[in-house]
Amino acid sequence: MTDFAATRAMFHIPEGVIYLDGNSLGPLPRGAEARVAQMMRDEWGGMLVTGWNRAGWMAKPAKVGERIGRLIGAEPGTVVMGDTLSIKVYQALAAAIRMRPDRRVILSDTGNFPSDLYMAEGLVGLLGDGYELRTVAPEDVEDAIDETVACTLITEVDYRTGRLHDMRRITETAHSAGALTVWDLAHSAGALPVDLAGAGADFAVGCTYKYLNSGPGGPAFIYVAPRHAETAEPALSGWLGHESPFAFEQHYRPGRGIERMRVGTPAIIQLAALEAAMDVWDMTTMEDIRAKSMALTNRFIAGVEAACPALELASPRDAAARGSQVSFRHPEGYAIMQALIARKVIGDFRAPDILRFGVTPLYIGEAEIDAAVETLAEVMDNRLWDDPAYRTRAAVT
């Protein structure tokens, strides 16, 4: 069994704060500060440009990808780090679409994170020629997969409601129709067990600053199934995805396997923070995380529903059907969340009316859940949210 007191001790959580927004930005792992300082002083400062070899910087994207791969059921050598999640979405879609040259449709759902939809729009706009992004309601995805679909683009866990798609079933349905799958694991990696290999996923992408705690703007990852790794054509064909980057050839030749999904120079400082953040995963298993996550989200729902009848549950009631977050609806959701944050219970608001709470067993336990319920009840009972100060929208909400 995981020692969750020990995992919690790996993080810096400000005194008195109950942090239920690790699904947006994970907290600072204590080891990350020291690791980044060491990297900057000893590697960048001390080795200068020779750090690319001597400190192993050039190999980091694959090395760190390997550690993330273990959390998402990826085969060895199938995950590499780089860029942002939006770029990785584009890269996966561009590769998938070229593998189905006689099809023109990217299928997604209206619950997908907007940036995924926007990147797909950008790609089909550039391609022209009848290419199209088709979106349906989350529950209609399977029925909408037909012979026109080149690939699906689905975020496994809905960023607003936490609703969980069935990766295995959708992948099977897609494959039966001759379509490929691109899975966005933004709210899955580090949140619940994922079995990419077992589900037969074709491509997957994700970010690391949520449940993987790599810090703001930490590098994204991309997974390509081994059966596609040597044939997928990178549209974002940068030099570090070249078979031989330092030969400085005039023409692009894709590198071996997942390496071809690298593009430009990797963000080594952010990667150092991510590396340190990954250490906590050696202390637990995704099964332990999932069990505790389900217990805590159930506890939170029961507590809120008992204490705050005005809040309407927006997440699936069945723990097995949702990720590691709980969302409630309220027309005054924005102000309520500001009132909570002012009282050191940090969740977030997602337009138009969603109060979102991420549950992260690495550093959240029953005591925090109960205290959050109590504060929320206090805010609701006394209409503490009804204050003009809580209605002023910040740039980032």
Place this chain on the structure above:
Amino acid sequence: MTDFAATRAMFHIPEGVIYLDGNSLGPLPRGAEARVAQMMRDEWGGMLVTGWNRAGWMAKPAKVGERIGRLIGAEPGTVVMGDTLSIKVYQALAAAIRMRPDRRVILSDTGNFPSDLYMAEGLVGLLGDGYELRTVAPEDVEDAIDETVACTLITEVDYRTGRLHDMRRITETAHSAGALTVWDLAHSAGALPVDLAGAGADFAVGCTYKYLNSGPGGPAFIYVAPRHAETAEPALSGWLGHESPFAFEQHYRPGRGIERMRVGTPAIIQLAALEAAMDVWDMTTMEDIRAKSMALTNRFIAGVEAACPALELASPRDAAARGSQVSFRHPEGYAIMQALIARKVIGDFRAPDILRFGVTPLYIGEAEIDAAVETLAEVMDNRLWDDPAYRTRAAVT
């Protein structure tokens, strides 16, 4: 006049090292370590997700872009940070090509950095439909601009030879032919005065880890001329380039001006290092940098040619015709560079036979240039490079 002793004191240069590779990776600015530590502890650690507003993270890409814009002659509000240089090349090309829908050619030169060519290949490959990347010799670019060219893609300073393209003249020629220009400033920004507005450039991109000293994998920048800023269509249409990212709309609407060139979540730790690295530019001017750079590169060429007759100058002899680097050719270039590095004179090697030395007045002066010449002469005179240990190629050369 710039106090170059004071600028030098801003950097950590290891004892005894003569660093002539700041054109590949700039050294650690002393302020960067403290700034990053403070950002991690006080902002990420202390503010958690609220740092996006409270610490101003969300506004950083434009704020830092503004400081870089001042070094490259950009109008206010025309530069934004993000991604890697390769991604920014793709983004600029995709926007430029859509502004000339009746043309199919991207024109570049064989001296361009391979990743620029590769990204263009990726883009034209994806577009199909007769799109083409055409490359000519660097000196033939102007003559090759005709009515088929949608845009040029030129790196102002050749990464191997240091040869400088005439930005103003090429831009004029391109415009007369109805073509647009994409300028890569990788070896220009912080190396020599650039006047994007004066030259009438359409798009420009660059990296920050060379002459701008932001550290390995620091964020890239993109410039869009004000006359195109509200019409350029982003193909990499990520949520942070949306007019209203936190409205979470289903469809992409490009943001105002340069903001639309943002894609995903910015790398805040790397941006903190870059911000600290930018402080040194308040202590100097690009004119002072250029004057000292020309004097130092002239001195280096004279010294090497006098002491090492076997090395053939690969850079233009006229200082006004080159950037801030000097390159020499030798068939044993790789081993010679390894022998130099072993003696703490750090330059780099570029296949097939180029010894490359970056000259960075912020922290390099006459004493370092003379000492580098002396060490190089010692290596050449005594064939110190003729050692099997210096022939083993590392992953990154």
